[in-house]
Amino acid sequence: MTNILVGTCSWTDPALVRSGWYPRGRRDAEGRLRYYAERFPVVEVDGTFYALPSERNSLLWVERTPPGFTFDVKAYAPLTGHPVKQAAAPDEVWARFAAGIEPLRAAGRLGGVLFQFPPWFRPGVRAERFLEETAQRTAGWPVHVEFRHPDWWEERHRDLTGALLSKYGFAAVGVDMAQGLPASLPPVTPVTTPRLSVVRFHGRSVSWGRGSKEERFRYDYPRAELAEWVPRLRELAERVDRLHVLFNNCCAAAAVQASETMAGLLSPRSSPSSSR
Numbered sequence: 001m002t003n004i005l006v007g008t009c010s011w012t013d014p015a016l017v018r019s020g021w022y023p024r025g026r027r028d029a030e031g032r033l034r035y036y037a038e039r040f041p042v043v044e045v046d047g048t049f050y051a052l053p054s055e056r057n058s059l060l061w062v063e064r065t066p067p068g069f070t071f072d073v074k075a076y077a078p079l080t081g082h083p084v085k086q087a088a089a090p091d092e093v094w095a096r097f098a099a100g101i102e103p104l105r106a107a108g109r110l111g112g113v114l115f116q117f118p119p120w121f122r123p124g125v126r127a128e129r130f131l132e133e134t135a136q137r138t139a140g141w142p143v144h145v146e147f148r149h150p151d152w153w154e155e156r157h158r159d160l161t162g163a164l165l166s167k168y169g170f171a172a173v174g175v176d177m178a179q180g181l182p183a184s185l186p187p188v189t190p191v192t193t194p195r196l197s198v199v200r201f202h203g204r205s206v207s208w209g210r211g212s213k214e215e216r217f218r219y220d221y222p223r224a225e226l227a228e229w230v231p232r233l234r235e236l237a238e239r240v241d242r243l244h245v246l247f248n249n250c251c252a253a254a255a256v257q258a259s260e261t262m263a264g265l266l267s268p269r270s271s272p273s274s275s276r
Helices: 016-019 029-037 055-063 092-106 125-137 153-170 213-217 223-237 254-266
Strands: 004-006 042-045 070-074 110-115 143-147 172-177 196-201 242-247
Touching: 004 055, 004 172, 004 223, 004 254, 042 242, 055 092, 070 242, 110 172, 110 196, 110 242, 125 143, 125 153, 143 153, 143 196, 153 172, 196 223, 223 242, 223 254, 242 254
Parallel strands: 004 042, 004 242, 042 070, 070 110, 110 143, 143 172, 172 196, 196 242
Antiparallel strands: none
16 A cells, blocks of 8 residues: 555664664765665654754755655654753744745645643543643644543543544554553554554563663564555555554664564555465
């Protein structure tokens, strides 16, 4: 299906750079992005979670990738309620973020802006007000939302959560992760807008919710685990204009390897029997 884009949640992760996946002569900033974009049609920009994006970088990203290549951009941490040391007023932060991603939007390369809300962002009146304000601030943007508190997608809240995201035209993010942990989210894939659906594969480390970043995300997906998702992803793709499948198991080359495997499994040349 041509409306399924498979990629990773970073092309600059230090562990990926150290892994040797980028060949010699392609390990500088320009070479890495060009090499990545030759192999995948989409990438998530994770650095914008830690620092505000710059117009210059966005222009360079457009220049260094082929027509049709898509960038999903992770919202800056303060915009999703994560605490950071920053002196700028909220209006200024929003304005600077918007200016930083504008070259991507203007070039038709902005697939969506990911608002990843923290584990303490739970269903309730305060959260609904925050989402309403986010919708006002992002009017006209393609937005997708990932919740990290399990209650949002538990059965008792699921319909209300879907209705809330639909109200604002936000695409829901489904996740794959280890199950049975206190912080586990169910592997649901709700469609809240026909424009886009996103599934992010975090790996299935049992250290989710605790430990270092490397411990939480270190995971190599066996082919069989990815194949289990193929029918669901194909069905999901039939319900939306575009489906982004992104791998966040960002240790060494695990994410790019999983992306390559998943892209092969989802290829029109891959029959259901060959996915098993």
